[in-house]
Amino acid sequence: MTRFTPEGNKACLADYFKVPSDVYPVGRLDYDSEGLLILTNDKALNQRLLLPSRAHEREYWVQVDGAVTPEAIHQLQAGVQINVDGKLYRTKRCKAAIFTEEPVLPPRNPPIRFRKSIPAPWIRMVLTEGKNRQVRRMTAAVGFPTLRLVRYRMEDITIAGMQSGDIIQLSREEIYRKLKA
Numbered sequence: 001m002t003r004f005t006p007e008g009n010k011a012c013l014a015d016y017f018k019v020p021s022d023v024y025p026v027g028r029l030d031y032d033s034e035g036l037l038i039l040t041n042d043k044a045l046n047q048r049l050l051l052p053s054r055a056h057e058r059e060y061w062v063q064v065d066g067a068v069t070p071e072a073i074h075q076l077q078a079g080v081q082i083n084v085d086g087k088l089y090r091t092k093r094c095k096a097a098i099f100t101e102e103p104v105l106p107p108r109n110p111p112i113r114f115r116k117s118i119p120a121p122w123i124r125m126v127l128t129e130g131k132n133r134q135v136r137r138m139t140a141a142v143g144f145p146t147l148r149l150v151r152y153r154m155e156d157i158t159i160a161g162m163q164s165g166d167i168i169q170l171s172r173e174e175i176y177r178k179l180k181a
Helices: 043-050 070-078 134-141 172-178
Strands: 024-026 038-040 058-064 081-084 087-090 095-098 122-127 146-154
Touching: 024 043, 038 043, 058 134, 070 095, 070 122, 070 134, 081 134, 122 134, 134 146
Parallel strands: none
Antiparallel strands: 024 038, 058 122, 058 146, 081 087, 095 122
16 A cells, blocks of 8 residues: 555665655555555645546556456446445446557566466556546456556656666656656
8 A cells, every 4th residue: 555654564665765754645555466656745846636526637558367358348448347345336438448568567576376278468457436446346346457557647647667676756837847847
């Protein structure tokens, strides 16, 4: 989970990054997810990004279990029923496509389970909403559970060329421009 305080015996952000006490993550990544995380002390930015009416784009690269079908991609694009806090919720339409080649990413530690006889293709998904564990629930709803989940992009900020643990600093003007906030 993206937090600076430990929960149980799981590592937290404070184990990896030393930042001022007023800095916090915008949005969230669950414990088994990886990728872009924005850290800020700008409360106005946090509000702008988390408001559902803003509908900013978040791009995820998702490795799934099994030979994903064009029908499953179509279902993801149209929106699917998922369970959110014990209630059925229909996701908004999204962009989804199967990667033709495996994306270039740093190795995952620990690696996902490997099974020689079962395909594990990658899907690119672009969402404009962010319900708890939404991407994982969406791929499971169409029959292809998520094996690896990477948030690649938020609006115009990407992890292109970065390695796990890399940090880049952006000015307030630059981050607002790139996030279309």
